[in-house]
Amino acid sequence: MKKKRILSFLLATVMASGLLAGCSSDEGKKGSGKEEGGKKDSIVIATMGETPSLSPTEHNAVAGSYMNLLTYNTLFKTSMTLEPVPDLVDSYENVDESTWHFKIKEGVKFHNGDTMTIDDVVASLQWAQGFAEVSLYNKNFVSISKVDDQTLEIKTDGPDAMVLSNLSHHGNAIVPKKLIDEGHDFNADPIGTGPYKLVKWNRGDSLEFEAFEDYFEGAPSIKNMTWKIIPEGSSRTIALEAGEIDFIIEVEAMDADRLKGNDDLTVIDYNATNLTWLMLNNETPGLDNQDVRHAINTAIDKESVVTVAYNGMATPALSQMPMNFEGATEENADTYDAEKAKEWLEKSGVDPASIKFSIICSDDTKKRAGEVIQANLKEIGINCEIESMDLATYLSATAEGNYTAAIGGYSSDSLLGYVVGVYHSSSINASNKTRLNNPEVDALIDKAKVTVDAAERKPIMEELSALLNEICSQAPIYQPISMRAFDARLQGVEITDGGTIFWQNVSWGE
Template structure:
């Protein structure tokens, strides 16, 4: 135990020393258009990861969702409490257990000047259903048809507790039917009805947008917006302090206190539903053994991991589902117990040295977490490597199953959508990275999705959580505290537990 503590202390000291060295030398981000709070109408945003696509249908990445929310609109969006509320919809009716009528807002225009009608909705949802990265968010929709120019009827495959939540997802964004029919590449030519129009994408550097003056809610105050891709956390902080950028989307946790003490900056904190895990490929030898997975789960000290990786700004997680969501429970979940981990390893019948693990990481925070895991697992004889990878490669590699372990996460506005995305077998090849294929789990998730009564649905969801805790397909690590930092002269900045920011509401103080 003494050796383990010594190694963890060394990791923490190394992280602090590295950050101190980085903060002593400024890195040129290539941006010179920060506002400094002078009442200008432009905004420069620093983000950690580059979107894998500007199109809404061919990815399920948070980095891409940020871009999609600027360019596209959906039928619904989530409010401050993560409830689905109408976006393009004016009013709606649930006319039977399986039929829904949506009456669209009139006068909504796309960026190409065309009017948004029910035909665009039908074409968009129909097309989205063919896209494997996002069709888990519209799989319950059997038919979608235009009743008239501004009325859409959807029929589901049974009672649906999640339809309105699903219609908030970027994978159900509405685009012009004419462009779909003509084979438009929305990655290269993203056209939607959102508050911002795409201008230019300099791969690896930045993405530029301009305000859509005909946006149906009114033209945004910020007329020009540039997103700078700055992978290194300390470099994002330095850029904000220097006025080279005006906002940071992913704040380096180690810099949070420093930002908070700067009167020229504002640090925004918000609890989240995002949970981060050590993903284990259940199809790989060794990791296909349930006792080995429990051994790994029990060997990891979440408190140390949160301290080293997140500077204490996260909540240790043990359950397979996020805290605070309907049906979540710690019942049956492993806790940190090295002795128990060794017992699980003995029960597995495997030599721990034979368990091959290479932990893929796509940013510095994940790498710090992986270093703690590497130290913890060595205590039970499992040796693992750490591999760094850019986000796009990481997403494709893990979706294809070409990995043993990886640190990742998932954010959702409701428990059913979370379970479908993370654990349902139909999401293998997309967001089910562990590749869990369990018919009983699938059946329970499907039952929950069809249970409209929330009290009854909670019972089913809790049962799913308990069974997942027993199966231990992956290792929950921590639940995020969302951190956003920005120039103190900005106003209208707010986020919800899903991490969404309505950039159309942001302006510079007069």
């Protein structure tokens, strides 16, 4: 009964907030944004968090990747089916198990008017290897060299299943060699080959872009683009309904039904590869105990978290891997059981009263999830606090290990990329935020990386998945059904399960 009272209270609070947020008018929505005498040629996009950097090499954040997709290109890109396909490459060949040749496209222009050459490509990939934030995606390249004026050679230390997917990562974006040599600040002035050019970054408020007329795939239809930073989900919803913005990147789950009922809007939902967890710093006393982590994981009623935080529009998670990837398994995974959680605590030998931590939350959805978790853990004698933090500070604190617990997630276009980023010890101080350092885990990931055949790699990943569930470095919470909402007149909007939108293909209808 106590569980039901807690859930009822939290639901009542969320519903009351939703009702207050919903007291707005959508008058003026129809026909808004029309240009005199023709189609609209601008768009305003609302996003929850501001990018930590506009440079492709100085971050590994989703908010930053949205911006990088506008201004840069990579040799490969991720397709709608999450496969790496050529972008700045015309053709390629795996010459032998450790050698790759890539023929680049001719006539591609940079924003500064220069034509891309093979020297730019070589310099860009070598330059990117010097940045810790993205080294995970290029340190497997043991040599990068020019074969001829159109051909790049990359050598790896033996077979490597991640070459093409790594070349799709924003950290390996191609930029002008002469700007690298001059020490150009790509954060202040992101010069690339992408479909849009930066006009102005109004810190904390918005970013403005204009179409690149010499874009190698053709100039985008939408000429002017503004990204507004709106942290509060309900505020994003109201702005869309009022016609102040045209597109929401992160839809507030509590407003989804309302938006879907509006004929002037389109809502797309998709099964995201993002898995959200309660991250636990495995170097913190108490949380360094595997049995304590199992106790915390087992104590969390994930069905209730999904109901309160996501309005039911997410899948409760058990596995340490996203289950929409082949190779993930729920073997050894914990299920909700408060009594079992107490048994785990007793087995650990740790006094629950000594386990005190704060849960960092960087948005309203995470805060609602944190409040359910806080109530669940109190039931087994663990007290924790909720700490709100802006996205940029959260990313820095968790990457550096300056935290005890936080609600976060990670998205990848491949399971191999996911486990390297989240669980390999080489990703500590970057995306391995639990700071897990387990030789057996590293060995299985390294084995998977050199197993190029996907069918042969699957059992390795299943073994790894079961091991990670046993170690329980963090508590999986849910996989969201991600949503995008936008003006129904927009055409050509396609979204991969990794959340990628190719804005150069988007246009306004009449």
